[in-house]
Amino acid sequence: MKSKEKKSNILVLNCGSSSLKYKLIRMPGEEALVSGAAERLGIKTAGVSVITHVSGGKKKKIEASLSGHSEALGKILGLIGEDGGTRFDVFAHRYVHPGTRFRKTVRVRGPELEILRETLPLAPIHNPVSYNLMEFCHRQYSANDQYAVFDTAFHRTIPAEYGSYALPRGMVKSYGLKKVGFHGISHRYSSEESCRFLRKSRTTQRIIICHLGTGGSSVCAVREGKSINNSMGFTPLEGLVMNTRCGDVDPGTVFYLMSRDLFPPGDAENILNKKSGVLGIFNASSDLRDVVKSMDSDRRARMAFDMYVNRVRTYIGFYAILLKKADILVFTDSLGVEEPLVRQAICKKMSFLGIRLDEGKNLGYKGGIEDISARNSETRILVIPSDEEIMIAREVYKEMKKNGSCC
Numbered sequence: 077m078k079s080k081e082k083k084s085n086i087l088v089l090n091c092g093s094s095s096l097k098y099k100l101i102r103m104p105g106e107e108a109l110v111s112g113a114a115e116r117l118g119i120k121t122a123g124v125s126v127i128t129h130v131s132g133g134k135k136k137k138i139e140a141s142l143s144g145h146s147e148a149l150g151k152i153l154g155l156i157g158e159d160g161g162t163r164f165d166v167f168a169h170r171y172v173h174p175g176t177r178f179r180k181t182v183r184v185r186g187p188e189l190e191i192l193r194e195t196l197p198l199a200p201i202h203n204p205v206s207y208n209l210m211e212f213c214h215r216q217y218s219a220n221d222q223y224a225v226f227d228t229a230f231h232r233t234i235p236a237e238y239g240s241y242a243l244p245r246g247m248v249k250s251y252g253l254k255k256v257g258f259h260g261i262s263h264r265y266s267s268e269e270s271c272r273f274l275r276k277s278r279t280t281q282r283i284i285i286c287h288l289g290t291g292g293s294s295v296c297a298v299r300e301g302k303s304i305n306n307s308m309g310f311t312p313l314e315g316l317v318m319n320t321r322c323g324d325v326d327p328g329t330v331f332y333l334m335s336r337d338l339f340p341p342g343d344a345e346n347i348l349n350k351k352s353g354v355l356g357i358f359n360a361s362s363d364l365r366d367v368v369k370s371m372d373s374d375r376r377a378r379m380a381f382d383m384y385v386n387r388v389r390t391y392i393g394f395y396a397i398l399l400k401k402a403d404i405l406v407f408t409d410s411l412g413v414e415e416p417l418v419r420q421a422i423c424k425k426m427s428f429l430g431i432r433l434d435e436g437k438n439l440g441y442k443g444g445i446e447d448i449s450a451r452n453s454e455t456r457i458l459v460i461p462s463d464e465e466i467m468i469a470r471e472v473y474k475e476m477k478k479n480g481s482c483c
Contacts, residue, residue: 087156125139170206172199173199227259235304239254257309274447278300290410295392405458431453
């Protein structure tokens, strides 16, 4: 008789640039014991940080002035401790950019932390906060194992003609300069769930996924279950207009400003990653939700909204060409799920690509996975709440079984 698999409670910590999602999952049954999200962390917004905490079917919101992810984690661990008897066995972290040092999910101890320290410059918004949390867990909760699941793994299938840069060959080889792609955990989840929802085989579907977050955002083209392109590149800076990232920009503008001594070279990264994007255009906030509330009366808000939407539409058009028209268009993550006006603006006048939105279904969306496409739409338009945490827990539990720590 086959022995039953040992149950393990995995606390998934999913850092965004301005958010921290968490979920305590009992594996292998994938039962969510506790879940929540801390938002508006360490950024300039119209409101204070908010933690939404769900336990035992009850939801509560806590407003607090949280300086960043580490302070938010402390608050979250306190909330979990108050839930009475809820324990966790391991930490599971989403880690954005491991460079070339790690190619699969890994157990993180002292030596691994030392290696990951070298990757901090590769994703200067995400990697440091994830690393600091892992270091905190390693120091304060040494009895609990922790694992890192990497956001780039799904994009290893991007063909060279889409993932290469037109730079000198020797330089590319020496420094490993190529498109890495990000939000892979979310894009993989959305691609699998969209096919499951529509009862389609992953091997036959051409999918465009819009992962639109309050921090980072990206668009992905998926064919036959594999990523073939992603709007982000060697770092998460490339691609869409994001909350504080500029996205695609002519590198010549940076060289020009540096030559005019408007800022020293060392400040360039800080400006492009943390002072641009929606914040650079709108100034009053980096959160597109604040932009939506203000755009009828504030021309800067309207400009930020239009630039954001147009960049997403550009990538949808590009990927529709690569896929020779998409069978499925997915909207996911916070903005993709919560903001119907964003979805409506993106899909407007896209019928030539087979994309037709049902405005009533779009405005009436209440939650879960839902088809909001019009009856005559050739492309099915889906809203899919992201659940990267389930994907992360699956990967970690699989790794735990390999090293015998759960069975």
